[in-house]
Amino acid sequence: MTKKVLQETQVFGPVYSYIQYTETDELIIEVCENYQKKTYRNRYRLLTSNGITTLSIPLKKGKNNQTPISEVLIAYDEPWHLQHLQTIRSAYGRSAYFEYYFPEIEEILMLEKSHLLDLNDLILKFFLKRLKLTVRHSHSENYEKSTVTVSNHVTDFRNHKVPSDYTFISYPQVWSDRFDFVPNLSILDLLFCMGHEAQYILKNLNFVRNNNFN
Secondary structure: OOOEEEEEOOOOOEHHHHHHHOOOOEEEEEOOOEOOOOOOOOEEEEEEOOEEEEEEOOEOOOOOOOOEHHHOEEOOOOOHHHHHHHHHHHHHOOOOOHHHHHHHHHHHHOOOOOEHHHHHHHHHHHHHHHOOOOOEEEEOOOOOOOHHHOOOOEEEOOOOOOOOOOOOOOOOOOOOOOOOOOOOOEHHHHHHHHHHHHHHHHHHHHHHHHHOOO
């Protein structure tokens, strides 16, 4: 049976989201919902020399929880994309795989996409390719408010939170000389730090979850 996951659109989503994709055949992005503030839709967390930093993509005025996600527009009144790229460079410039992946990430952000959903789709495609995850991705065709009404063949992962008893396997992070391991940062952290090994770490994390080795 085909395994499908329904999830909200995310910018540089957290590691926990990508763990789910390792054993999923199809990822359905919820595009029929309304925008929700202070979520992974336009926010992501990095580990910098000063600790955990949350970056937000600014949106145009009028954004609220009544705006369809497909209509949410990105604001470029200030060069936030340049500021984000500088923060990413400062956080991961000395990582083993920074020079290998950063140019593509820079290229995506410099496109200055007008719609948040379009930017997030591009970022998702980049990570699925670089992590060599074969999951197909599509957009939802209608909105189901209740998880009960979602098809039995689809796992509703919208706005899902990490279970309190979940244990992440650690990996070497750039600022490990200053901070203890910080789990579930943006997938950027895992890719820059582990490169081609990131795929195997995600699969191992999924194995731990499925077998309850916590």
